[in-house]
Structure formats: structure tokens, C-alpha cells
Amino acid sequence: NAGVTQTPKFRILKIGQSMTLQCTQDMNHNYMYWYRQDPGMGLKLIYYSVGAGITDKGEVPNGYNVSRSTTEDFPLRLELAAPSQTSVYFCASSSSSSYNEQFFGPGTRLTVL
Amino acid sequence: SQKIEQNSEALNIQEGKTATLTCNYTNYSPAYLQWYRQDPGRGPVFLLLIRENEKEKRKERLKVTFDTTLKQSLFHITASQPADSATYLCALEANSGYSTLTFGKGTMLLVSP
Known part of the structure; x- marks a missing residue:
């Protein structure tokens, strides 16, 4: 049981480039979330999903997109x-x-x- | 909007003493509150949940209180150990629903031998 896995661990991007952060869970959970954490700051919710095919914006969604085609995966673009x-x-x-x-x-x- | 305050200054205590961390919130009445532990370079790990109708919750050396009148939760670690050194995050049920949480910035606890 791996729990929640994320790839990559580290990434450097140039301004204007695109990338997808991968997230997979093996606990059959319906709810999934993406947060960002800046130094000295709390976690800020970017997007969340309550099930496959359903996503919604969190507190700081601008500049990001998500999809949820399966229960297990929730990539952030x-x-x-x-x-x-x-x-x-x-x-x-x-x-x-x-x-x-x-x-x-x-x-x-x-x-x- | 809801606001969560945790002491931004690190708490330094000696091994064996009781550590007490504070979480204050305003502009909201959450149905529950959670505490998480975060070690450097790692994701938060859930510790305890307390509901609005519970005054106190215990788990081994951990104790959480929830005062809905004062809008405050206290998190205690008794007989603290150097291994308890970490950042502790308070999280409240967000008023947006759907099982989302709003996190405080966290308080760093340093336990010296």
C-alpha cells in the first residue's frame, strides 16, 4: 500500500514552459486535493475533486488546471x-x-x- | 473570510516538559478541527481530529481541546521528546464544504535534550 505518490520530486522550469505534476493514490479515496506551500505559509488549496469527472476550484486556482478521469489519478497542469x-x-x-x-x-x- | 492564527514563533522546550500549541480562528464556526505534523521536506501527517461537540480528545501523549466559545484549540504534547520536534499545523473544516480544509501556517516545535 503506497498511499499517495507524486512525481517528480523536483523540477526546474523556465518561464512560459508547461508541465504536469502527477498524483496517484491506491486507497480508493473519492476525494483528492492539490495544495501549494510557500515558505512560512500554510497550505493553500488549488483544486480539489470529489470523484472521477468532478473537479472544483480552491483558494488559488489561477494558472493551474486539473482533470480526474480515474479514481486513482489527479494530475495538476x-x-x-x-x-x-x-x-x-x-x-x-x-x-x-x-x-x-x-x-x-x-x-x-x-x-x- | 475565515482566518486561522497559529503562533509564528518557534516554541523551544526542554525534553520531558509539556508543549502547548495554540490555534485561534475567526469569522467561522467549523464543525471540526484537525491537527497535522509536518517534518522538513515531507508532507503533513494527520494526528488528531476533534469535533465541535467534543471538549477534549486524547491519543497517547497528545491532547487536543476545542473551545468553540473562545474559538480556540490547544494542542498538548506531554513528556515531550526531541523526536517531537516538527511543525504542527492546525486545520479547520472550510466553509466551502466538500471536505476541504483551511490550514494555519503552523508552529515549529523544538524539543532540546
Whole structure:
């Protein structure tokens, strides 16, 4: 049982480049989330999904896109990378109950130069 | 909008003492509150959840209180150990629903031998 896995661990992008951050969970969780964490700041919700085919914006969605074609996978797409998107990105998942804990992946450290 | 405050200054304590971390919130009445631990370079790990109708919750050396009148949660670690050194995040059920959380910035705890 791997839990939540993320790839890549590290990535450096040039301004204007695009990339997809991968996230996979093997716990059959319906809910999945993408957060970004800047130094000294809390986690900010980018997008979330309550099931395959259903996604919604979080607090800071601008510059990002997501899709959820399967229960297991929830990729995050950056279309035109900007320096403001330099951050650590965490994917998380939880079961359907509102009270359940979120399980986090190890994170992807992204630098945009 | 809802606001969560955690002490931004690191808390330094000696091994064996009780560590007490504070989480204050405004402009919202969450149905529950969660605490997470985050080690450097890793994703947060769930510790405890407390519901609005619960005054206190315990798990081994951890204790959480939830005062909905003061809009405050206290997180205690008794008999603290150097291995408890980490950043502790408070998270509240977000008022957007769908099992999303709003996280505080976290408080770093340093336990010295």
C-alpha cells in the first residue's frame, strides 16, 4: 500500500514552459486535493475533486488546471509557468466522509526561473 | 473570510516538559478541527481530529481541546521528546464544504535534550 505518490520530486522550469505534476493514490479515496506551500505559509488549496469527472476550484486556482478521469489519478497542469508558481506542491486524498483525515504525498518542489 | 492564527514563533522546550500549541480562528464556526505534523521536506501527517461537540480528545501523549466559545484549540504534547520536534499545523473544516480544509501556517516545535 503506497498511499499517495507524486512525481517528480523536483523540477526546474523556465518561464512560459508547461508541465504536469502527477498524483496517484491506491486507497480508493473519492476525494483528492492539490495544495501549494510557500515558505512560512500554510497550505493553500488549488483544486480539489470529489470523484472521477468532478473537479472544483480552491483558494488559488489561477494558472493551474486539473482533470480526474480515474479514481486513482489527479494530475495538476501548469500551462505557462511563472516565477510566482515557485513552491512546493502537495497532493492529498481522503475518503468521502467530511470528518476523515487527509493523506498527503511527499510533495514536488518546483522552481520557475 | 475565515482566518486561522497559529503562533509564528518557534516554541523551544526542554525534553520531558509539556508543549502547548495554540490555534485561534475567526469569522467561522467549523464543525471540526484537525491537527497535522509536518517534518522538513515531507508532507503533513494527520494526528488528531476533534469535533465541535467534543471538549477534549486524547491519543497517547497528545491532547487536543476545542473551545468553540473562545474559538480556540490547544494542542498538548506531554513528556515531550526531541523526536517531537516538527511543525504542527492546525486545520479547520472550510466553509466551502466538500471536505476541504483551511490550514494555519503552523508552529515549529523544538524539543532540546
